[in-house]
Amino acid sequence: MPDLSQYVQQLTPLFITAPTARNGVTLLQRLVNSSRKMIVYGENMNFMSSLPKLVHSSVQVHTDRTEEFDAARKQFLEQTTEGWTSNLWPEPQPFMMIAFEAFYKSAATYQQLSEKYGYQRWGIKNPLNEPQMIERMRILMPQARFVFIYRNPIDVIKSAKSRAFITNVDQLRQYAIQWREVLSAVVKYGFPNVWVLKYEDLIAKPDPVIDQLERFAGISGIDRSVMNRKINTFAVGEQKMAGTNEKGYVKPDDLTADEKKIIIDITGQVMQQFGYDI
Template sequence: MPETVAPLYDVVSRLKRIIFNKAYPLAAPLSQSPFFIIGSGRCGSTLLRRMLQANPDIHIPPESYVLGEVGRLFMRNRQMDWHHLVNLVLSTFEYQREFDKFDMDMRALVHQLWELPEQERSLAVILDALYCYHGQQTGQSFTLWGDKTPKNTFELDMLIRIFPQAKFVHLLRDGVDVAASFVSRGLMDDMLSAAKHWQTSVLLSRHFMQQYPKQCMEVRYEDLVASPEQTLQGLCSFLNISFQPNMIASLQHVQHMGDLNAYTHYEKVLEPVSTRNIGLGRSSLSEHDKQLIQQHIGATLSQLGYSL
């Protein structure tokens, strides 16, 4: 198509879709709906990802960071020409700062999505294809993909619109240990900000769980490390996959996990599962920080069964 005609064609194509109300949908039926691990961060979600990724039925790529942004972009532009819409969605992933951890070239995927029949086009199908493509590119064989990005805790309303049948696993950890871990790892500047972040994440997750109880499961970090086999068996049952005993200790698959070896704050994930980090943050607090945390998140800690 000549360069002078292409822009006009795109405008006409978009106007035609607007006039006839043919906006590409967010959701679509999938052969297997995904699952999302949500939580505050520093709650053990990377350890849980390591365990689940050891199951041959599951694939969980590195953190994506942009699912909420992609959803909003798609909604604003879903009457755009399909080729351009695919480019917009995938480029948003590719140009985010951490995409190098995915370690893949998406050109073949782009052409595959361009050729989809009209009736199969949706944001859910693009995202499903992206996550499956990553698993295939890293040599994985799986039936179910998931996502472990704590930022998605603030995008739950968007995720459920894109994937109405998705399942959600809320990983809950003692807010004092979480806040102390954020600060000690240099991921947040002060205990108060970290504690408030934990509280907001927990309250958002629990509110969402009340809305979609059949699609949500809460797992406590303390249970995961103290009784990993029992906890993983329950989680695998929730996800409708078989439990594999090697999920607890296996490290043979970590080279496919992209970001696991890239950051020092993930280093403990490669250690054997143990309870040594339970209460570690609490034991390091100053009296000032104890009073600060008690004042701002004490009620939430108590409500969740964590000591003051």
């Protein structure tokens, strides 16, 4: 286990993240992958969120409740089976070690399979569902780098509607809240090894931004022509999904005046903070 943890902690993956889906993570994935210097995989919430969260909570349980569990178990084993037994636990440390091992083995498997495919480095593109995803991953993989891309929430939600990620007003509100809260928190925390990128800057001046992306990721040779192609969904195949078509691109949906008002009411202050007109 110590050798495994040390092995994983020296790896240098690139994680491409955003406050929600539809902020440009796939475009960045395509750009990085075009270099053929590393392979950036698609979303894996088990690896990016569930496993780090399991490690974090297991450490908390071990740290905060071991004495309580030891006392409850001692009472049960040596005195009486009667009483309040919600805190009747075996020792929590082995479970904590299993959580660490599950994460480290998963990371090592990413590395080993990437090498099998001909790549020494790898990454994952995965929008965040909470800013703590970055914090937890940084603890487990301290050499990792993160590109956090954000986009005008009006355009984000137009795109999300076109893919049926948003089908009602409640989902629209939640999307806007998540965009506001995650973006604000990531910028506030100021994590090391995290590059916060505005999508509109990439679109307006791709060459200098791509130069910066290459330097940050430690790669070269990104194919700039990727910027000329729009791909925001699966092309139609055997599997039919909402928003698929033969070109792999779905035009963003229009928003009603009421929908725009809801978005601006929720995100307006943060939009202005990041240079968006409302």
